[in-house]
Amino acid sequence: MRRMTERLRQGGVFVWFSGTLLAFCLAMILCLVGFIAAKGMGYFWPSPLVQVQTPEGPVLGEITGQEPARGEETAKTQFRVGNRDIYGQDFRWLPTASLATPKCPKDALLIERLEYGPFIGRIVSLSHEGHLVATGPAAMSGALDRLPETNRVRRHIQSIEKGQVGDLNRRIERIRLARRKLETRGDIAALQALDTRTAQLQTTYDQVQTSLEQSRAEAKAWTLGLQTVDGQDKELPLGSVVRIVPANAMGLLDKLGVYLSRLWEFVADDPRESNTEGGIFPAIFGTVMMVLVMSVLVVPLGVITALYLREYARQGWLVRAVRVAVNNLAGVPSIVFGVFGLGFFVYGLGGSIDQLFFADSLPTPTYGTGGILWASLTLALLTVPVVVVATEEALGAVARSQREASLAMGATKWQTLWNVVIPSSTPGILTGLILAIARGAGEVAPLMLTGVVKLAPSMPLDGTFPFLHLDRKFMHLGFHIYDVGFQSPNSEAAKPMVFMASFLLLVVVVVLNLFALNLRRKLRARLGGSTF
Amino acid sequence: MEIEDPRPVPEPVLLQVPPPSTGLRPASLQQPDLPLTDPSVLSAPIMLQVERLNLFYGDKQALSDIHLKVARNSVMSFIGPSGCGKSTLLRCLNRMNDLIDDVRVQGRVLLGDTDIYAPETDVIALRKRAGMVFQKSNPFPKSIFENVAYGLRIQGQSDRNLLEEAVERSLKGAGLWDEVKDRLKDSAQGLSGGQQQRLCIARALAVRPEIILMDEPCSALDPIATARVEELILELKREFTIVIVTHNMQQAARVSDHTAFFWMGKLIETDLTEKMFTNPRQRMTEDYITGRFG
Ligand SMILES: Nc1ncnc2c1ncn2[C@@H]1O[C@H](COP(=O)(O)OP(=O)(O)OP(=O)(O)O)[C@@H](O)[C@H]1O
Ligand SMILES: [Mg+2]
Numbered sequence: 001m002r003r004m005t006e007r008l009r010q011g012g013v014f015v016w017f018s019g020t021l022l023a024f025c026l027a028m029i030l031c032l033v034g035f036i037a038a039k040g041m042g043y044f045w046p047s048p049l050v051q052v053q054t055p056e057g058p059v060l061g062e063i064t065g066q067e068p069a070r071g072e073e074t075a076k077t078q079f080r081v082g083n084r085d086i087y088g089q090d091f092r093w094l095p096t097a098s099l100a101t102p103k104c105p106k107d108a109l110l111i112e113r114l115e116y117g118p119f120i121g122r123i124v125s126l127s128h129e130g131h132l133v134a135t136g137p138a139a140m141s142g143a144l145d146r147l148p149e150t151n152r153v154r155r156h157i158q159s160i161e162k163g164q165v166g167d168l169n170r171r172i173e174r175i176r177l178a179r180r181k182l183e184t185r186g187d188i189a190a191l192q193a194l195d196t197r198t199a200q201l202q203t204t205y206d207q208v209q210t211s212l213e214q215s216r217a218e219a220k221a222w223t224l225g226l227q228t229v230d231g232q233d234k235e236l237p238l239g240s241v242v243r244i245v246p247a248n249a250m251g252l253l254d255k256l257g258v259y260l261s262r263l264w265e266f267v268a269d270d271p272r273e274s275n276t277e278g279g280i281f282p283a284i285f286g287t288v289m290m291v292l293v294m295s296v297l298v299v300p301l302g303v304i305t306a307l308y309l310r311e312y313a314r315q316g317w318l319v320r321a322v323r324v325a326v327n328n329l330a331g332v333p334s335i336v337f338g339v340f341g342l343g344f345f346v347y348g349l350g351g352s353i354d355q356l357f358f359a360d361s362l363p364t365p366t367y368g369t370g371g372i373l374w375a376s377l378t379l380a381l382l383t384v385p386v387v388v389v390a391t392e393e394a395l396g397a398v399a400r401s402q403r404e405a406s407l408a409m410g411a412t413k414w415q416t417l418w419n420v421v422i423p424s425s426t427p428g429i430l431t432g433l434i435l436a437i438a439r440g441a442g443e444v445a446p447l448m449l450t451g452v453v454k455l456a457p458s459m460p461l462d463g464t465f466p467f468l469h470l471d472r473k474f475m476h477l478g479f480h481i482y483d484v485g486f487q488s489p490n491s492e493a494a495k496p497m498v499f500m501a502s503f504l505l506l507v508v509v510v511v512l513n514l515f516a517l518n519l520r521r522k523l524r525a526r527l528g529g530s531t532f
Numbered sequence: 533m534e535i536e537d538p539r540p541v542p543e544p545v546l547l548q549v550p551p552p553s554t555g556l557r558p559a560s561l562q563q564p565d566l567p568l569t570d571p572s573v574l575s576a577p578i579m580l581q582v583e584r585l586n587l588f589y590g591d592k593q594a595l596s597d598i599h600l601k602v603a604r605n606s607v608m609s610f611i612g613p614s615g616c617g618k619s620t621l622l623r624c625l626n627r628m629n630d631l632i633d634d635v636r637v638q639g640r641v642l643l644g645d646t647d648i649y650a651p652e653t654d655v656i657a658l659r660k661r662a663g664m665v666f667q668k669s670n671p672f673p674k675s676i677f678e679n680v681a682y683g684l685r686i687q688g689q690s691d692r693n694l695l696e697e698a699v700e701r702s703l704k705g706a707g708l709w710d711e712v713k714d715r716l717k718d719s720a721q722g723l724s725g726g727q728q729q730r731l732c733i734a735r736a737l738a739v740r741p742e743i744i745l746m747d748e749p750c751s752a753l754d755p756i757a758t759a760r761v762e763e764l765i766l767e768l769k770r771e772f773t774i775v776i777v778t779h780n781m782q783q784a785a786r787v788s789d790h791t792a793f794f795w796m797g798k799l800i801e802t803d804l805t806e807k808m809f810t811n812p813r814q815r816m817t818e819d820y821i822t823g824r825f826g
Contacts, residue, residue, distance in 0.1 A: 401670035405732070408628060409683040409739065410660035419686065420672055527673045 033506060040503045043496030044262040046247040046255050049108040049120060050079075051229060052099040059094065060108055060229035061120055062247075066096070080493075082110065082120035086232055090117055090493050104248045107140070111226070112242040114272060117493060119236065125225035126238075139225070143244060146222055150238045153219045160212055166458070168205050172198065177360045266500060275454065275484050276494040280501055282456055286372070286474035287508055289460050291441050293376035293470070294383070298436050301380060302387025303422075303429055309388070310395045311417060323392075330385040338446030341378030346370055346450060366471050370451030372460045373470035378450050379443060383436035390435065394428020395421060424527060430520040434513055441509045444478035452479045454487075477505040576603035578642075579743055579773040580625065585639035587620060587629070594620045595797045598639070602743075602790070607765060607774045609784040609805070612794035613820065618777045621794070622745050625775065626662035627655050644742065660687070663736030667748040669728035671720035671735070676712050679720045679731055683739035698738050706734035707764050726757025733764065737772075744768065746776040750783065762787050781821060785809050793817045 007013055051060045065078035075096040084090050111119040125132055126139035126146075134142045175198050182190050219239030226234040242265075245258055269279030305326070313319045350367035358366040367373070398421045406416040444452075453473045460472045485491060485498040580602040587595040595617050602608045610618040623629045624641060627648060641648045648658050660683070671679050678685075680699040689695060699716070703709040708730045712723070720731055729749060736744055746765075750758040765774055765787045778784050784791055785805060792802040793814075801814045812818045 399670070401666060401668055402672060404628065404631070404664075404666065405670040405672065405735075406682070406686075407631065408626060408659055408664035408666075409686065409735070410656050410658075411682075411686045412656055415686045419682070424673060 033503075036499050036503045036506070040496060040500035041263075043500060044259050044266070046110070046245050046250065046258050048104050049110060049247050051103045051105055051108065052094070053101065054094055054098050057230045059092065060105075061092070062110075064091065067093075080120075082118040083116075083228055083234075084490075085116040086228060086234065090490065106246075106249045107137070108229075108246070108248055109140075110245040110247055111224075111236070112245070112277075113236060114240040114242065117273070117277070117490070119226060119228075119234065121226055121228040121234075123224055123244075124227045124233075127223050127225065129221050130223075140244075140246075143222075143224055143238060143241075146238055147241060147244060150219055150222065150241070153215055154239055157212060157215050157219065160208065160215075162458075163463075164208050165205075165212075168201060168208065172201055172205075175201070181360060267504070271455065274488060275480065276488050276490055276497060280475075280477065280480055280497075280504065282459060283475040283477045283480040283501070284504060284508060285459055285461075286452075286456065287441060287477045287505070288512070290372055290376050290379070290447075290474060290476065291437055291508075291512055293372060294379045294440050295433060295437060297376055297380040298383050298387055298440075299429065299433055302384045302432060302436075303391050305384070306388045306391035306395060307417065307422075310392045311413070311421075326385050326388050329381075332382075333445075334382055334443050335445040335449075337378050337382045338449035340381070341374055341446055341450040342370075345374040345377055350374060370449070370453075370473055371471045372451055372474045375447045375451035375474070378446050379440045382443065382446065383440045386435040386439065387429070387432035390432025391425065391429050394425035394431075397428065398424045427520050427524050427527070430516055430523065434516045434520070437512050437516060438509060441512060442478060442505065444476065444482060447476055447479060452476045454479075454483050477501055477508065481505070576606070578602070579604040579606075579644065580775070581640075581642040582621075582624075583640040583642070585621070585624065585637070585641065587617075587624060587638075588636040589632070590634045593797060595624070598799050600792060600799060600802060602773060602775060604773055605769055605771075606789040607769050607776060607787055608790045608792065609788035610775065610777045610792050610794060611779070611781065611784050611820070612800075614779075616794040617797040618794055619747050620797075622664075622747055622775060622777055625743070625745055626659050626664055628659075628664065630655065660739050661742045663739065663741035663744045665729070665732050665736055665744065665746040665749045667751055669725060669732050669752070671723070671728050671731050673719065673721060675717050676720050676723070676731065677716040680734050680738050682735060687739070699734075702734040702738040703731075705737045705768070706730045707760060707767075708734055724757075726753050726760065729753060729757070729761060730764065733761070733768075737768075741772065743773040743775065746774065748777050748779065751779065758783070781809075781823075793820060795820070 047062045049060055050063055051058055053059075059079055059081060061079035061081035063077060064080045067073075067076045067078075069075040076093045077096045077099060079092045079094060080090055081087060081092050082090060107122050109120070109122060111121075113119060123140045123143055124135060126134045126142045133139075175194055179191065179194055182194065216239075220237045222238035224236045224238055224241070226236055228234070243258070243261070247255075250258070266279045267284070268281050270282060271280060272278035309319060309323060309326075313322075346369065350365070350369065350371075354362060354366050354368040402420050402424065403416055406420045407413075411419065451473050453475065456473050456475045458469075458472060460469050460474050461467060462469070481498055481501045484494045484501065488494050578601050580600075582598050582600040585595055585598040586593065598621060610621065612618055620629065624637060625643070625648075629635045629637065637649060639649075643658065643661060646653060646658070672682065674682070677699055680702050681689075681695045684695055684698055700709060700713075703712065708727060711727060712718075712731075720728065723731060729752075733744075733749075750761050753761065762783060765776065768774060769789075776784075776788065788805045790802060791805045791808045793800045793808070793812075793816075795816060801808065801812060801817045803813070808817065809821060812821065
């Protein structure tokens with residue numbers, strides 16, 4: 001008993017207690033990240049295609065789930081059978097008991113294609129412009145040989161559609177607007193000049209279209225004859241095949257290759273099939289871009305507020321009230337910020353900007369609709385309290401002796417702030433920014449009202465003048481998770497996408513934070529270390 | 533706590549001189565001006581003059597009715613027990629007390645011909661004329677060069693040559709040049725405590741002030757660094773006027789021409805340092821100098 005109280009007095013117990021708790025928290029975080037990563041990353045690994053015999057006929061597919069027997073219910077196995085265009089659904093539950101003699105046929109294939117999800121079955125023939133070229137195993141190897149070329153053609157078509165065609169469309173639209181202005185003024189000469197310009201553009205447009213048609217025909221020339229395991233036939237142009245995965249015939253290295261190529265496609269490509277397939281690059285890009293624009297907006301806003309509150313305002317009940325109000329802003333539900341952003345920024349500010357500067361294109365709104373600028377501004381408002389609090393703390397932590405040294409040299413208050421106080425507080429300001437990024441990058445609700453879309457036709461940063469398009473709508477990982485997980489018609493198939501997008505969102509937040517942390521470390525070294 | 537000085541000092545002998553015969557009591561402090569002012573100061577050109585200065589922190593009076601004159605190119609030291617108002621008075625001389633809320637100052641302080649508390653006085657310009665060195669060295673977290681150049685930079689000077697010249701001259705003036713000339717780009721916070729304090733002195737010198745105010749500049753330094761700063765003060769006297777606050781009687785005796793003794797916000801006595809230490813006119817001064825109180 002005495003030893004017990006002695007221990008308590010020394011406090012060793014509490015050190016152990018808090019240490020254990022900390023370890024527990026860390027373990028929880030690791031579990032969370034690990035779980036999400038495992039669920040998401042595993043999805044890309046080619047799993048074996050299993051063929052079983054059921055009373056209704058053979059079934060071929062990947063085993064994606066098991067359910068043990070529970071009371072009346074018998075044990076069941078979930079198969080991903082693909083072929084949504086033929087079967088109407090991607091998944092089937094079969095009673096485990098009926099699955100006698102599972103086989104893994106070597107010639108079974110999983111074909112990723114542009115529409116209807118994957119096809120699972122066999123290749124029976126390959127034809128070129130209607131003429132049979134090969135059958136059986138030869139068709140399969142022929143298809144594998146042709147695939148890189150058709151993929152290249154498809155990419156080429158996509159890039160022309162996105163780049164040249166989009167560019168031409170924008171130019172023609174601009175001329176149309178200019179025409180409208182000139183027509184009201186009745187400037188005949190200028191109108192004629194515009195007409196010739198339009199004609200030129202139209203010719204270019206037609207040329208591009210012709211070459212596109214050619215490429216499309218080329219992509220359609222090769223056709224695959226496919227057969228499902230229960231004997232249904234299907235024709236598929238090779239041009240709409242993304243990847244052929246003979247999962248049962250592949251070695252470890254081949255599988256790794258497929259894995260990496262799928263992973264790369266996911267990170268670097270545009271989405272397909274209402275976001276349930278393909279990549280999520282626009283969402284990653286939109287998220288990063290939005291956070292960067294938000295950072296650029298939130299730092300000056302927060303720092304100036306904090307400077308005024310701490311250095312210039314007369315400390316009294318009013319300042320205290322403002323400070324409490326600013327801190328409480330952090331507690332306002334984020335959707336409320338979204339509503340404010342929609343009402344004030346989008347309709348109010350954006351509407352006025354349109355009327356003042358973009359009156360030509362009305363009633364189509366330019367800034368009077370959701371866009372990355374408004375979303376970032378809304379998030380900047382949402383996260384400004386953290387920056388204000390961190391900056392105020394940093395300003396207060398600058399030694400009084402430093403300020404006195406500067407003032408005694410005959411510096412004005414502003415010179416002292418600018419030359420001594422603010423440089424010493426930058427690490428603290430960056431701490432605020434780090435917290436703001438952590439908060440802002442994961443916020444979804446306010447964005448849904450102020451500029452996020454399910455599928456953005458173009459990025460907020462691209463090669464067309466003026467390169468940075470802050471009025472454009474954008475995609476966001478957080479919204480992508482919500483959309484794919486809960487709004488897509490085929491949410492079962494999109495489940496791995498949800499995990500993967502969550503994991504990527506975590507990665508994006510961590511990377512952005514590491515970036516800011518590194519900046520802060522460098523600044524600290526510069527303040528306390530060798531040179532300034 | 534006093535710092536033991538390793539060098540032999542003559543003053544301790546003087547400190548044992550028997551109490552003076554005058555034996556004026558603090559009761560006579562009602563009109564302290566004439567009897568207490570050092571007559572020798574009156575004949576020299578005056579740099580700084582304090583008249584009827586009263587200072588209040590809120591309701592609390594920290595300085596009462598101070599009269600003081602400091603001659604050009606001399607060193608004046610302020611001594612007195614802790615809390616008697618030495619720093620407060622020093623900070624009145626470049627209006628650093630303005631930074632504290634709730635301070636009220638009455639009376640006049642003349643720096644040269646400028647009444648520094650006159651409403652039309654530009655505080656910024658004034659502080660350029662009165663440099664200050666603090667108890668704790670406070671270099672900026674910048675390079676040595678930028679520390680010394682700071683005063684000129686905020687005055688808008690950006691000519692590299694002029695800055696380099698001023699930095700070199702100031703560092704030489706502060707006796708630091710030889711130690712740092714090869715690492716002007718390094719952070720000032722890598723210097724030793726004594727070097728940092730001399731850097732702060734160099735920083736004050738760079739704007740060529742008329743008077744330098746030092747508040748216990750050596751209290752955080754070891755005896756060797758202290759000795760260097762003291763030597764420096766004696767050299768600087770040729771060009772500048774210096775007011776130094778110190779708790780170290782020997783230091784006051786070594787560096788200053790005149791000494792002022794304060795007690796409870798009042799100026800008890802001021803005189804030539806030699807006279808003050810050998811033959812103080814006030815009983816209280818003698819008690820303090822000989823260590824009988826305070
Ligand atoms: N900012 C302030 N607000 C209120 N009172 C103050 C302030 N600064 C100093 N005082 C008071 O004024 C008196 C004089 O203080 P001052 O700092 O001038 O003493 P000092 O002689 O420099 O003492 P030390 O030798 O300990 O430095 C003290 O009683 C102190 O408590
Ligand atoms: Mg003091």
